[in-house]
Structures are given as C-alpha cells and as structure tokens.
Amino acid sequence: MTTIAEPAVEAPALGLHTDLSNESYHADKTSLSSSGARKLLPPSTPAHFRYxxxxxxxxxxxxxxxxxxxxxVLGNGPELAVIEYDTWNTKDAKAAVAEARERGAIPLKQHEMDMVDAMAAAIRRHPLAAALLDPAYGAPEQSGFWLDEATNIRRRVRFDWLPSHQEGRLIIPDYKTTxxxxxxxxxxDIDKYGYHQQADWYETGARALGLGDHTAELLLIAQEKKxxxxxxxxxxxxxxxxxxSAKNRHAIETFAHCESTGHWPGYADHEPNYLELPGYAEHRDKELYLS
Structure with missing residues (x-):
C-alpha cells in the first residue's frame, strides 16, 4: 500500500504578520520561540523541547x-463555548465538550465563563492595564519572524498586544493569569517561568522587526483568577x-547546534552526573553527624 506524505507546511515569511492564526504560528517548526528557548535550558533539556x-x-x-x-481581555482568540451541564462526566456532556474542542472552541462551565467575564471587567477598571490594552490604540495577537544575526536561525514572537502608534519607545504589554x-x-514566577527571558526575546524581536524607534519594553499584566x-x-x-539575554543566547546556540547535528540530548549521554547534597541538607547533616 502506497502512503501519500502530507504536504510540508510553508514557513511564514520574515517580518510582521497582523493576521496570522495561532495555529499557523505554532505550526512553524523551523523557527525558535521564547517558550521554546526556555525549554532548551535546564532544568529542561533539548530532548524535552524536541518531544x-x-x-x-x-x-x-x-x-x-x-x-x-x-x-x-484582548478581544481575539478561539470561541468560548458554555457547556450547559452541571457535571461533565455524563455521556451527553462529554460529547458536547468533545464537539466544542473539535471545532476549535474552549469549553467552559457557566461559572467559569462568569469568572473570565469578571476578569475582563477588572482589567477594564484598572487604569494602567486598561490604557495599555486600549483597543482604540492597538491590536492583539500579532506575529513576527526574523533571522538571528549570529546563527542565521529563524526566531519568532507572538505579541499579545502591539500599540498602533509606534513612534518613540514601544511598550509591549503581555497578559498573564495567575x-x-x-x-x-x-x-x-519571573524566575520559575523565565518571564525575564520572554521580555528580552520580545524586545529583541520588536527591534529586529523595526517597531518603535529601536527601543522597546515589555510590561507584564498579571491578573489573579479569583x-x-x-x-x-x-x-x-x-x-x-x-x-x-545571556540565557537566550545560550538557548539559541543550543538550538542551532541541535538542528545542525540532529541530536537533541537529554540529561547525560556518556558519563554519570555526580551530584552533591543540596546546600541546606549538607549543612544540616554536618551539624548533626560530623560535629
């Protein structure tokens, strides 16, 4: 039986895309994103990234x-589908959830929909957040692709929001729920999730794409879910x-090396890793047993 290979997905052109879908953005495996760069570095590994x-x-x-x-909050994204069942463990409820996901919607219970409605209303009441995300002066979900000068690999970014007026210093708001x-x-969380790396990545992308006057700053808009x-x-x-910036550079060079060699290493390939006790444990046990 002859199998027909699926056609290769054409990579988006370099530059800024104002109408690229989220699916098309993430489908490009030839470029490196900020989240991908963070996945290449410890405690993760290139093998985790590739998987x-x-x-x-x-x-x-x-x-x-x-x-x-x-x-x-941003005004762009998949459909939100309220599933009118108190619990989702019945056959009919499971079918409704599956149908919603099949068409690309996000299934929610009514109380969950009420929650995200209230979150959006709270953003609109916050003076600074509302100003940064004012739909009269910006647009959501814009993607950019550029070449890294040092390695020539493709890098990509998907801005939550870009101001329409881009003269002077460019302020890039990025929305986080927590x-x-x-x-x-x-x-x-900045350390745990690498939000400082995201800031550097997005600001570098904005400069490479010629946005603003070559100065940019990312601001996190963090909002609680209760x-x-x-x-x-x-x-x-x-x-x-x-x-x-130094961590991102290391990630980019790691990606370029793995791409060129086809090898995406995990923890240890040829030699064991010798691990000391954690500092707190060593100090505790020395006091208890060696003094």
Whole structure:
C-alpha cells in the first residue's frame, strides 16, 4: 500500500504578520520561540523541547482558563463555548465538550465563563492595564519572524498586544493569569517561568522587526483568577534583562547546534552526573553527624 506524505507546511515569511492564526504560528517548526528557548535550558533539556515540538500537549483546565481570559481581555482568540451541564462526566456532556474542542472552541462551565467575564471587567477598571490594552490604540495577537544575526536561525514572537502608534519607545504589554499576582509571588514566577527571558526575546524581536524607534519594553499584566481579580503591572529591571539575554543566547546556540547535528540530548549521554547534597541538607547533616 502506497502512503501519500502530507504536504510540508510553508514557513511564514520574515517580518510582521497582523493576521496570522495561532495555529499557523505554532505550526512553524523551523523557527525558535521564547517558550521554546526556555525549554532548551535546564532544568529542561533539548530532548524535552524536541518531544514537545513533535507531541503537542493536550488541553488542560489551566490553559483553558488562560486562553479564555486572553480572548475576553484582548478581544481575539478561539470561541468560548458554555457547556450547559452541571457535571461533565455524563455521556451527553462529554460529547458536547468533545464537539466544542473539535471545532476549535474552549469549553467552559457557566461559572467559569462568569469568572473570565469578571476578569475582563477588572482589567477594564484598572487604569494602567486598561490604557495599555486600549483597543482604540492597538491590536492583539500579532506575529513576527526574523533571522538571528549570529546563527542565521529563524526566531519568532507572538505579541499579545502591539500599540498602533509606534513612534518613540514601544511598550509591549503581555497578559498573564495567575493564582497570586503579588510582588513576592511574581518575583518567584519571573524566575520559575523565565518571564525575564520572554521580555528580552520580545524586545529583541520588536527591534529586529523595526517597531518603535529601536527601543522597546515589555510590561507584564498579571491578573489573579479569583475575586476580586486583582491586577499587577510589572516591569523587568535592567540587571535581570542582562541575565535573560545571556540565557537566550545560550538557548539559541543550543538550538542551532541541535538542528545542525540532529541530536537533541537529554540529561547525560556518556558519563554519570555526580551530584552533591543540596546546600541546606549538607549543612544540616554536618551539624548533626560530623560535629
């Protein structure tokens, strides 16, 4: 039996795309995104990155809430489908959820829809967040592709929002949903999720794409997913950006090397990793047993 190979997906052209679908953006496996760059670095590995590229993650409630909030806050995204069942463990409810996902919609219970409606309303009441996401002065979900000068690999970015007026310093808002938007919690999340790397990536992309006057700053708009749906607008200081730039450069070079060799390494290929005790454990046990 002869099998017919699926036609290769044509990579988007270099430059800014104002109407590229989210599916087309993520379908481009020839370019490296900010989230991909972070996946290449410890504690992850290139092997994890390659697996996730080849095996997209299934839907989850966490992603559903975030995507639904993005839809209502930014005004662009998949359909939100309220599934009119109290529980989703019946045959009819499961069929309704599956049908919604099949057509590309996000299935939600009514109380979940009420939650994301309330989140969008809270954003509109927040003076700074509302100004940054004013639909009269910007547009959501715009994609950019450019060549990295040092390695010649394709890099990509999908801006949550781009201002329509791009003279002077360009401010790039990026919307995040979270359980805790306090300064202390977000400081940990910046490290945990690499938001400083995202800031450097997006700002580099904006400059490469000729947006603004070659200066750009990403601001995180973090919003809690529980009442009163508080909002915290956060900038990334210069020192953290310097670190982020170095990490991104390492990720880009790792990607370029893996692409050229076809080898996507995991933890250890040929030699064992010798691991010391964690510092706190070594200090504890020395005090208890060696003193």
């Amino acid at each position: 996730e590229q080849d095996n997209p993650q299934p839907p989850s409630k966490t992603f559903d809430y975030g995507n639904a909030a993005h839809k209502l 359980t805790d938007a306090s300064n202390a919690a977000m400081q940990k 009442p009163p749906y508080l909002v915290n607008v956060i900038g990334i200081p210069f020192g953290s950006r310097v670190i982020a």
